[in-house]
Amino acid sequence: MRGVRARQRWIRTPGQQLFALMLLAVLVLGLVVAGLSWVSGRSDVVGGVDPRTGTVTLSLADEPPQLDSSMTADQISSFILGHVEEGLLRFDQNNHLAPGVAERWEIGATGATFWLRDTAKWSDGQPVTAHDFVFAWRNAVDPKSASEYANIMFGIKNAEAISAGKLPITALGVQAVNDRELRVEFAYPVPYFAQLTAFNVFYPIREDFYRATGGRYASSADTLLYNGPFRMTLWVHGAHIRLEKNPHYWDRDQISLNVLDFPYFTSDPSARINLFRDGKIAMTEIGQENLEEAQLQGWKINSFMDGSLFYVEFNHRPGRLTRNRNLRKAIQYALDPAELVNRVIKIPGYLPGRSLFPMWLDGVHGKFRAEYPVEEITPDPAKARHYLDLAKKELGLTVLPPLILLTGDTTLAQKEAEYYQETLRRTLGLEVRIDNQIFKQRLAKMLAGDFDMVSAGWGPDYSDPLTFGDLFTSDNGNNRGEYRNPALDRLVQIARTSTDPRTRMDAFGKIQQIIVDDAVIVSGYERARLYVIDPVVTGMVRRVTGPDPDWTRARITSAVSR
Amino acid sequence: MLRYTLTRLLQGVITIWFIATATFVAMHAVPGDPLSGAKAMTTDMRHNLEVKYGLDKPVGQQYLIYMNNLAHGDLGISFTQKNRSVNDIIREHFPVSAALGILAIVFAALGGILFGALTALYRNKWPDTVIMLMVILGISVPSFVFAAFAQLAVVKLNSAFGISLLPVAGWGTVKHMILPALVLGLGTMAYLTRLMRSSMLEIVNADFIRTAKAKGLPATRIFTRHQLRNAILPVITVLGPAIAAITTGSFVVELVFAIPGLGRYFVQAVQQLDYTVIMGTTVFFGAFLVLMVIIVDLLYGLIDPRVRVN
Numbered sequence: 001m002r003g004v005r006a007r008q009r010w011i012r013t014p015g016q017q018l019f020a021l022m023l024l025a026v027l028v029l030g031l032v033v034a035g036l037s038w039v040s041g042r043s044d045v046v047g048g049v050d051p052r053t054g055t056v057t058l059s060l061a062d063e064p065p066q067l068d069s070s071m072t073a074d075q076i077s078s079f080i081l082g083h084v085e086e087g088l089l090r091f092d093q094n095n096h097l098a099p100g101v102a103e104r105w106e107i108g109a110t111g112a113t114f115w116l117r118d119t120a121k122w123s124d125g126q127p128v129t130a131h132d133f134v135f136a137w138r139n140a141v142d143p144k145s146a147s148e149y150a151n152i153m154f155g156i157k158n159a160e161a162i163s164a165g166k167l168p169i170t171a172l173g174v175q176a177v178n179d180r181e182l183r184v185e186f187a188y189p190v191p192y193f194a195q196l197t198a199f200n201v202f203y204p205i206r207e208d209f210y211r212a213t214g215g216r217y218a219s220s221a222d223t224l225l226y227n228g229p230f231r232m233t234l235w236v237h238g239a240h241i242r243l244e245k246n247p248h249y250w251d252r253d254q255i256s257l258n259v260l261d262f263p264y265f266t267s268d269p270s271a272r273i274n275l276f277r278d279g280k281i282a283m284t285e286i287g288q289e290n291l292e293e294a295q296l297q298g299w300k301i302n303s304f305m306d307g308s309l310f311y312v313e314f315n316h317r318p319g320r321l322t323r324n325r326n327l328r329k330a331i332q333y334a335l336d337p338a339e340l341v342n343r344v345i346k347i348p349g350y351l352p353g354r355s356l357f358p359m360w361l362d363g364v365h366g367k368f369r370a371e372y373p374v375e376e377i378t379p380d381p382a383k384a385r386h387y388l389d390l391a392k393k394e395l396g397l398t399v400l401p402p403l404i405l406l407t408g409d410t411t412l413a414q415k416e417a418e419y420y421q422e423t424l425r426r427t428l429g430l431e432v433r434i435d436n437q438i439f440k441q442r443l444a445k446m447l448a449g450d451f452d453m454v455s456a457g458w459g460p461d462y463s464d465p466l467t468f469g470d471l472f473t474s475d476n477g478n479n480r481g482e483y484r485n486p487a488l489d490r491l492v493q494i495a496r497t498s499t500d501p502r503t504r505m506d507a508f509g510k511i512q513q514i515i516v517d518d519a520v521i522v523s524g525y526e527r528a529r530l531y532v533i534d535p536v537v538t539g540m541v542r543r544v545t546g547p548d549p550d551w552t553r554a555r556i557t558s559a560v561s562r
Numbered sequence: 563m564l565r566y567t568l569t570r571l572l573q574g575v576i577t578i579w580f581i582a583t584a585t586f587v588a589m590h591a592v593p594g595d596p597l598s599g600a601k602a603m604t605t606d607m608r609h610n611l612e613v614k615y616g617l618d619k620p621v622g623q624q625y626l627i628y629m630n631n632l633a634h635g636d637l638g639i640s641f642t643q644k645n646r647s648v649n650d651i652i653r654e655h656f657p658v659s660a661a662l663g664i665l666a667i668v669f670a671a672l673g674g675i676l677f678g679a680l681t682a683l684y685r686n687k688w689p690d691t692v693i694m695l696m697v698i699l700g701i702s703v704p705s706f707v708f709a710a711f712a713q714l715a716v717v718k719l720n721s722a723f724g725i726s727l728l729p730v731a732g733w734g735t736v737k738h739m740i741l742p743a744l745v746l747g748l749g750t751m752a753y754l755t756r757l758m759r760s761s762m763l764e765i766v767n768a769d770f771i772r773t774a775k776a777k778g779l780p781a782t783r784i785f786t787r788h789q790l791r792n793a794i795l796p797v798i799t800v801l802g803p804a805i806a807a808i809t810t811g812s813f814v815v816e817l818v819f820a821i822p823g824l825g826r827y828f829v830q831a832v833q834q835l836d837y838t839v840i841m842g843t844t845v846f847f848g849a850f851l852v853l854m855v856i857i858v859d860l861l862y863g864l865i866d867p868r869v870r871v872n
Contacts, residue, residue, distance in 0.1 A: 013781065013782070014683055014781055014782055014785040015683060015684070017782045017785060017786065018676065018679055018680055018683060018785075021676060021679075022676050025672040025673075025676055028668070028672065029668060029669060029672060032664070032665060032668050033665065033736055033739075033740070034736075059820065063643065065642050065643050065644055066643075066644040066645075068644065068645070071644065143606070143610040144610070144614075146607065146610035146611040146613075146614045147607075148603065148607070148611075150607055151603075151604060151607065163604070163606055163607060163610075164604075164606040165606065165610075215645075216645055217645065218645060219644075219645040219646055236822065237646070237650075237651075237654050237655070237822065238654070238655060238822030238823075238826070238827075239658075239733050239734075239821075239822035240733075240734070240822075263732050263733075263734070264731055264732050264820040265820055265822065266731060266817055266818070266819075266820035267817065268817045268818050268820075270710060270713075270818075271713065271730075271731050271817070271818045271819070271820060274713050274714060274716075274717045274730050274731070275730050275731055275820075277717050277721070278716075278717050278720055278721070278726070278730045280729070280730055280731075280732075438594075438833055439833070439834075440594035440595065440596070440598060440833070440834060440835050441592075441593050441594040443594070443595070443598045444593050444594045444595050444598065445593070447595075447598070477603060477604065
């Protein structure tokens with residue numbers, strides 16, 4: 001009992017004892033933290049912009065899933081690759097094509113020739129040769145590598161047959177005449193081939209290095225070789241990527257930044273806003289959900305049209321109500337893209353969709369849409385009802401069954417769908433059922449034709465009207481509504497094979513008219529991206545095609561950060 | 563004891579086999595296609611992909627191949643994270659979730675037990691009222707709300723003090739762990755507090771406490787040796803599954819705080835129908851959970867002599 005009494009001298013009641021235990025708990029917690037700190041190590045992440053070391057820190061929405069340039073199909077990977085690799089050509093600060101690895105080139109109707117510069121080097125100091133392009137391009141069409149972008153190569157002779165396993169990969173129409181000269185044979189004229197060579201699938205890959213990685217190519221920072229302005233020096237999966245200036249890059253004198261650091265991988269918009277507010281990252285995108293907060297902060301909000309078009313696509317399969325042209329015309333005259341953009345979406349910069357071809361596309365001399373103005377559909381309830389009556393007569397129905405509108409699971413997609421639902425109910429008395437699906441399941445339903453209307457969108461692969469123009473041909477797998485029109489197919493064939501700009505643009509002008517006349521789709525909007533950027537960084541370029549945003553030639557202008 | 567342990571382990575293996583099979587069946591029954599992307603593919607390209615991932619074979623054969631590989635510890639290659647094996651994904655990202663989870667669980671367990679004991683000790687007095695109010699908040703408010711609030715609070719604090727007290731997000735140092743661990747552990751702590759309180763109150767009226775009092779033991783000794791030790795038992799029971807749940811990662815907390823844990827992969831894999839990652843993470847999570855339950859059962863014997871098995 002003496003021991004107990006001795007202890008009781010400083011702990012008299014259970015309450016006091018509990019307090020002592022709490023102190024002990026805090027101590028234990030402290031020890032655990034200290035132990036974990038010993039395990040976890042240190043990181044040297046600096047602020048958003050560090051003029052002293054020439055570092056710009058940014059966040060990534062996600063881990064890049066695929067850095068093998070011949071296989072990449074997603075935006076994050078092509079963004080990273082655009083900073084560490086370079087193709088024959090590249091886009092410059094004004095979004096014009098500029099020499100990359102190739103110092104000059106000739107593109108004709110049957111083929112192209114590229115002459116490579118002597119100074120183009122890999123990050124291990126070895127020269128970039130024509131053989132590196134041949135290897136990469138063969139890899140992209142190889143059925144064994146199953147690249148999702150193989151079809152962008154189909155303009156090259158035999159590419160399609162190789163991808164189908166009918167010819168060996170050596171039959172591909174690309175050949176290294178010597179180390180410095182690359183010759184390409186076309187399957188059909190490819191007037192936009194110069195632009196394609198700036199695309200990541202066309203980047204070079206060096207065969208000996210690729211083989212040495214033993215099937216693990218591009219899975220870590222040291223299993224990838226770099227010929228671009230930066231090289232990757234750190235890649236902690238899911239956590240941290242660091243790009244540093246590549247000392248072997250031929251145009252290194254034009255590269256001002258030393259480090260592009262990505263220590264934060266999160267797709268949560270408010271987390272990114274918080275990081276920006278805290279000065280930890282130099283730039284972030286602003287969505288509808290945090291636009292108000294960004295305005296409250298007094299930040300300068302930049303807007304950029306990303307070149308993509310969003311629309312309602314009809315199901316043209318036999319047996320579907322929406323196969324009836326008059327029903328589609330009725331819906332076309334009922335919906336108002338301007339109202340959708342100004343009243344529903346309410347994000348500055350968005351443009352009402354009027355045509356299949358967005359505003360930014362070039363025509364013969366100027367902008368395509370200026371040279372070939374689209375026939376604008378003014379919303380007209382009376383006309384819409386007239387078309388609906390015609391449709392009902394043709395279909396032999398007095399009341400139409402509900403139409404299914406397939407859409408995505410984002411807030412914006414939901415709002416958009418509700419706008420369509422309400423407008424069609426009000427103007428035409430049509431019942432629309434909204435079918436919200438996650439991405440993969442929406443795709444599955446689109447492929448199966450399990451919809452009447454679907455909210456869809458398209459972003460460009462290259463900056464030629466053809467990237468939109470061939471969307472609704474019979475042979476295009478992205479034509480999920482299965483619209484069939486031999487006249488449109490013929491026009492696309494002209495645009496694909498002609499080398500005369502005027503002939504091609506005339507064809508696109510006619511395609512534009514067919515899409516409106518036949519109400520193949522109802523255009524919704526052209527998307528804008530809003531972003532804020534630390535004003536001390538200049539020279540960051542936003543691109544419609546190619547790696548976006550492009551920081552390669554950005555610089556830090558003032559020594560004082562924010 | 564050894565026999566008991568072995569039996570439990572065998573049962574565990576059967577459970578895991580069942581989990582793997584059920585997941586496999588459910589995964590293939592979900593509409594959608596793991597190979598589909600935003601851009602259309604020709605039938606040839608599609609076929610090439612199917613061959614690459616072994617999806618060209620009948621589902622039954624796919625199942626046998628998968629189970630065979632699983633038995634050899636090979637979880638396959640991710641569909642979306644190209645060139646990365648699922649084993650690598652788990653090996654690299656589980657420790658991150660585990661480190662965060664350990665801190666969260668230590669925080670939750672210590673807090674839960676102490677606050678629970680405190681509320682029981684001061685039943686119906688103000689500490690009880692205040693703490694129980696917090697507990698209701700902690701249980702009912704979802705973690706993404708806490709995460710967003712905590713992050714915003716740190717931004718405000720940092721800008722108020724003009725220095726970086728705590729990082730807003732990211733991973734790498736202990737400073738990065740504190741905030742997410744607090745957020746992650748909060749729900750469990752609230753739950754444990756409530757559990758501890760009711761279990762303490764139950765025991766106050768138990769016969770052995772009355773006996774101890776009758777023997778004239780000091781209040782402090784009764785409190786620690788008899789009351790606390792007995793009341794902790796139910797807490798230990800739920801701690802096992804709670805550890806498994808917390809250390810395998812939380813999607814929301816990892817997303818908001820940009821933490822490279824396993825939780826994100828688990829949820830994203832389901833959204834993207836990444837078959838191998840869904841299977842790998844589910845089987846891993848299942849195995850971990852089963853193991854924790856077994857450990858807790860064995861631990862029980864150490865704490866409570868009544869349930870000791872010969």
